[in-house]
Each structure stands twice: as structure tokens, then as C-alpha cells.
Amino acid sequence: MNTELLQKPFSRRVFTRVLGALIAGASLLRVPVGAQAQASSQAQAASQAQAQPASRSEPINRIAFGSCVHQDKPQPVWDVVNAAKPDVFVFLGDNIYGDSEDPAVLQAKYEQLGAVPGFQQLRQQTDVVAIWDDHDYGVNDGGLEYPSKEASRQVMLDFFGEPADSERRSRPDGIYTSYVYGEPGNTVQIILLDLRWNRTALHEVADAEKRTSRLVQDMGPYDASLEPGATMLGEAQWQWFQQQLQVEASLRIIGSSIQLLADFTGWETWANFPADRQRFFNLLHTSPIVPTVIISGDTHWSEFSRIDNSGLPFPLVEMTSSGLTEEWQAISPNRHRVGEAFAQANVGLIEIDWSVQPPAVVMQIRDVEGAVLIEQRVGF
Numbered sequence: 001m002n003t004e005l006l007q008k009p010f011s012r013r014v015f016t017r018v019l020g021a022l023i024a025g026a027s028l029l030r031v032p033v034g035a036q037a038q039a040s041s042q043a044q045a046a047s048q049a050q051a052q053p054a055s056r057s058e059p060i061n062r063i064a065f066g067s068c069v070h071q072d073k074p075q076p077v078w079d080v081v082n083a084a085k086p087d088v089f090v091f092l093g094d095n096i097y098g099d100s101e102d103p104a105v106l107q108a109k110y111e112q113l114g115a116v117p118g119f120q121q122l123r124q125q126t127d128v129v130a131i132w133d134d135h136d137y138g139v140n141d142g143g144l145e146y147p148s149k150e151a152s153r154q155v156m157l158d159f160f161g162e163p164a165d166s167e168r169r170s171r172p173d174g175i176y177t178s179y180v181y182g183e184p185g186n187t188v189q190i191i192l193l194d195l196r197w198n199r200t201a202l203h204e205v206a207d208a209e210k211r212t213s214r215l216v217q218d219m220g221p222y223d224a225s226l227e228p229g230a231t232m233l234g235e236a237q238w239q240w241f242q243q244q245l246q247v248e249a250s251l252r253i254i255g256s257s258i259q260l261l262a263d264f265t266g267w268e269t270w271a272n273f274p275a276d277r278q279r280f281f282n283l284l285h286t287s288p289i290v291p292t293v294i295i296s297g298d299t300h301w302s303e304f305s306r307i308d309n310s311g312l313p314f315p316l317v318e319m320t321s322s323g324l325t326e327e328w329q330a331i332s333p334n335r336h337r338v339g340e341a342f343a344q345a346n347v348g349l350i351e352i353d354w355s356v357q358p359p360a361v362v363m364q365i366r367d368v369e370g371a372v373l374i375e376q377r378v379g380f
Contacts (some may be wrong), residue, residue: 030161030273042262059182060087062124063190063253063350066093067133067297068323071112076322076368077347078118082125083370088181088192089126091256092297093133101138101148102212103155108157121143122317129179130160131192133257133298134268141268143199143210173198173236176242186354189249189290194239195257198234200225202272218330220266225273232273245287251359254291259296259304261318265332268298285311291358291380294318295348300328302348302365304376314380320362321348 057256068072069075081089097112098106113119122128134142138152146152153168162168166174176198179190185228204222207212211221233241243253259269260280270277286291299322310316329343335338344367351362363375 046316056179056181057183057353059186060188061352061354062086063090063188063298063345065092065255065295065348065350066321066324066346067091068094068258068300068326068374069096069113070325071109075116075118075325077345078122079114080366080370081119081347083105083368084120086126087254088090088190089122089128089284090192090255090295091128091160092131092255092295092321093131094135094297094326095130095132097135098138099135099140099151100117101151103151106136106138106152106155107159110155113152114159114184119202128160129177129190129192130154130156130258131175131194131255132178132196134196137196138177141202142196143196143201145201146196151169168190173234175242176233178247178250180247181356182250183247185250186359187248187249188352189244189252190253190255191241191244192255193257194235194237194360195232198237199232199273200230202268205266214266216224218332220332222266222268222272224264226275230273230275232270232276238279239335240281242272245283248288249288249290251361252290253350254292254294256294256296256318259305259318259334260294260296260319261307261316261336262332263336265334267332281310281316284316292316293350293361293363293378295350296320297322299332300326301331301332301341301343302346303334303372304338304363304374305334305336306376307336307337315378317363317376317378319348319350319365319374319376321346321365338376339374342367344368344373348371 064084065082098110102108118338134140136156138148139146157169168177174194176194177192181188203225204221206221213300262269264271296318299320305322307316323345324347325345327343327345331341331343346365346367349366351375354362360377360379363376363378364372367373
């Protein structure tokens with residue numbers, strides 16, 4: 001057993017390597033590196049082309065969402081997304097695998113994504129909105145300490161066509177945002193939380209034996225952060241979120257770049273910050289009741305989670321869609337999972353049924369062939 005490896009900081013990539021060495025008895029797995037992007041001026045122009053957002057007063061019926069798209073890999077999933085003709089597409093993070101403090105590197109990788117024909121078609125026909133996770137932020141599992149987040153912010157917002165005067169560009173504590181679509185009686189509010197800019201330090205398991213035990217259970221290396229002040233959102237974003245929960249809406253969709261309902265997995269989830277997770281639940285309980293669903297990414301597998309005894313008049317549900325290209329076979333346990341989880345490239349869809357009040361939604365996961373892997377009808 002190579003205990004030296006077990007004493008080093010872990011990421012999913014390192015876990016893959018250790019799994020190969022410890023369990024399969026093989027040599028360390030190589031992580032493939034894609035070819036360096038050589039974007040032409042035409043590709044650069046294409047990457048900046050942004051569809052005009054749909055009028056915020058128009059009702060929307062279908063929302064697509066996803067995460068974890070590697071710019072070096074084939075992306076057949078866009079054919080499925082475009083065939084579904086969503087009114088809005090929500091990027092939930094790892095929108096590129098940037099992993100660099102150099103904004104020029106990040107920009108080149110966004111240009112690769114922007115040059116993909118299927119993604120270009122999406123931008124021409126659909127309102128595309130986005131929040132980031134760690135790899136497009138610039139560093140694996142990064143948080144408050146990351147030194148290049150300001151440069152990363154501007155590169156990302158440039159790519160997604162954020163207006164020059166948007167407060168997302170200048171707010172001192174992150175790029176969180178919200179959108180409201182429709183008119184009274186059929187309004188959809190989409191809230192996108194920034195779980196990187198203010199996130200305090202993660203705590204890794206130090207004991208090698210415990211790390212090995214985690215590994216064989218398909219669990220990650222992190223422990224809960226219990227110290228005073230441990231947070232993902234930061235206080236200013238919490239106050240903003242509380243205000244957003246006062247907004248009148250027929251349906252509220254909360255986008256989280258990492259999983260929220262899943263119990264402790266050892267990977268990056270809200271469970272690593274139990275005080276923040278409980279504060280989230282408390283705010284839902286004390287705010288005006290609005291039918292609410294959660295969407296998330298990050299994991300490289302898809303699943304549907306539900307808590308029936310949430311204290312709300314309806315179950316609290318979360319659909320995780322990950323990744324648009326990325327797959328992770330070692331699926332972690334989740335006692336709130338309903339049905340199966342699928343470790344294959346996928347996209348999430350939400351279909352809104354306005355014929356009933358409050359509206360019902362059908363939440364789906366589809367693979368790159370368009371086959372439905374998960375489908376859940378959620379009523380309120």
C-alpha cells in the first residue's frame with residue numbers, strides 16, 4: 001500500500017489514480033491531456049456570439065441544465081439539448097476545465113467551447129445563463145484563497161455576454177445572480193449561487209487508514225468544517241439570498257454548483273458546511289412558500305434526490321446533472337437518492353406544466369442519445 005499517496009491532498013483525479021494503484025493493483029492511471037487550443041479569429045468571434053436573451057416577460061415552459069463540459073472532448077450532448085428546444089439553458093459550473101491562474105489560458109479554453117457547432121446553435125436559439133464551479137473558477141476545489149478569481153470572473157462574464165455595467169462584474173463577494181421569467185401567474189425565478197468566491201477552507205482527512213476506508217466506499221477525502229465562520233456563501237450573499245426568497249414567483253429553481261441534499265459523501269457538497277446547509281433549510285422554512293426545486297452539478301454522475309419530511313408543504317427535491325462530457329464511475333452513497341444514479345454523459349431538463357396551480361414540473365435526465373435515464377414528476 002502506498003501510504004505516501006494517502007497523505008497528499010486529494011482531488012477526484014488523484015482518487016482515480018489511487019484507486020488504480022490500491023484496488024486494481026495497476027500502475028497509476030494517466031490523466032489524458034487534450035490538444036492545445038489553436039483558435040482562429042473566426043472561432044474567437046464565434047465564441048463571443050451570444051443569443052439575445054428571451055424577453056423576461058415571456059412565459060417559459062422548458063429549461064435545460066448541465067455541468068462539467070470538457071472543452072477538449074467531443075460534445076454530442078448539444079444535439080440532444082438543441083432538439084429539446086429549451087427556453088433557457090443553465091450552466092451549473094465546470095463550464096470549461098480551465099485550471100489555470102492565467103486568464104489567457106481560460107480565455108483560450110472558453111474559445112474552444114465557443115467554437116463547438118452544437119454550442120453555437122444553442123446560443124443562437126436559447127437564453128444561456130451560467131454560474132461557475134471550481135475548474136472554471138481556476139483551480140480544483142478552490143475557494144476564498146484563490147488569488148486569480150477577479151481575472152477569472154471577467155473572462156467568464158465576457159464569454160457569457162454579461163453587460164459591462166452588471167454588478168456581477170464588480171460585486172466584492174462573487175458572481176451570484178438571479179433571473180425572473182414570465183408574468184404574474186406564471187413566473188419562474190432562477191437563483192444561481194456562487195459557492196467559490198467566499199468558501200472557507202476545506203478539511204481533509206489526515207488519517208491514512210480512514211482515507212483508505214473512504215476510498216473503498218466510493219467516498220471522498222473531506223470532513224465537515226465545524227469551526228465558527230466556516231461558510232460557502234459569505235454573509236453578504238446570505239443576505240442577498242434571503243432577499244431573493246421574498247421575490248414573488250410561481251416556481252423557484254435554485255442552482256447550486258455542488259450537491260445540496262446529498263448526505264455526507266466526502267466530496268465537495270453542502271454537507272461539508274453543515275451550518276450553511278441548515279441555514280439554507282431554515283431560510284426556506286421562514287420565507288414565503290413558493291414551489292421550489294434544486295438543480296446541481298459537479299459529481300460526474302446524475303441522480304434525483306428527495307427529502308419528504310422537509311418541513312415544507314411539499315418534498316424538497318434536487319436533480320443533479322453531471323457531466324455534459326465527464327463521467328465518474330465510483331458513485332458515492334446518498335440515502336436521499338430516488339432510483340438509480342447514472343455515470344454517463346447527460347443533460348437535465350425541466351418541463352413546466354402550467355395547466356395546474358401551483359404548477360407541476362417533470363424533471364428528466366437524458367443521455368447523449370436522447371434516451372431518458374431519470375424522470376420524476378414533482379407536484380406541490
